[in-house]
Every structure is written in C-alpha cells, then in structure tokens.
Amino acid sequence: MGKAKIAPGFSLNEARIGTVEGGESGLLVWKFDQLVAVLTRIDEEAYSTKGQWFLETGFGLLSGQHKHFDTIEEAVSWVGGYTFPDPAPAD
Template identity: 80%
Template structure:
C-alpha cells in the first residue's frame, strides 16, 4: 500500500479506508497535489456490488457527491471530468 501512480493529470495513493472493521481497499485521488477524492473498493457480495468502487468522499467540486462505479477505470474517468480544469498555459 501507499505506492503512487499517475494517470491523466491525477495521481493515486493506495490506502486502507476505515469504513468497516479491518478497512477496505481504497485510493486517495490527487490532482495537482490536492486531495480531490477518496475511492473505496466495495466488497459486498450480498448486494451484488463486489469489486465495484464507491466515491466515499469528494472535495471541492466533488463535495457531497456519492456514486458507485463498475470499475476503477470508470471512477478515475468520472473524477477527472468532474474536478477543476487544468489551468490554461
């Protein structure tokens, strides 16, 4: 855990998110060195959501949003589209 990856202007740090006893796999999502979202991997077989991802918490433009995603790739694309734009150069 804790390694950082970068995709399309976003970077990610793996983390254990304390939503259940023992925690869940998650990603901290950064844009320009600012934390913009916390994603958790859902491990709920009873609700047919195992392996899906959830926007646990968003900041800035994502504040108050909660959303399920079928894959981490879908979640990353959505976060990238809904955060503040890159500054014009």
C-alpha cells in the same frame, strides 16, 4: 489496482479507509498534487457489487457526491469531469 490507465494529471495512492472494522481497500485520488477524492473497493457480495468502486468522499466540486463505478478507470474519468480545470502553467 493492476495496470489501470488513468486520466492525465491524476495519480492514485492505495490506502486503508476506516469505514468498517479493519478498514477497506481504498484509493486516494490526486489531481495535480491536490487530493480530490477517496474511493473504496466494494467487498459486499450481498449487493452484487463486489469489486466495484464507491466514491466515499470528494472535495471541491465533488463535495456531497456519492456514486458506484464498475472500474477504477470509470471512477477517475467521472471524477475528472467534476473537478476544477487543470492549473495554468507557471510563468
């Protein structure tokens, strides 16, 4: 993942995602402590998409969405546009 700059309020946790035998490299995408998406790193040279990211599953407004992204920054930015607004500050 390196030193990816991500949108404010977002955090990422590396995870092995059980989509293939042995699992795939993936990221859990959190927005203000809420899990909003699961991304996997594409490792398929046959489709010339190696190194890109895939929205494996999303929650809330992202439910049912599937999309490819060139970079993790692009993925998190797109996810940010399809999630609920930032939570209101606590009084």
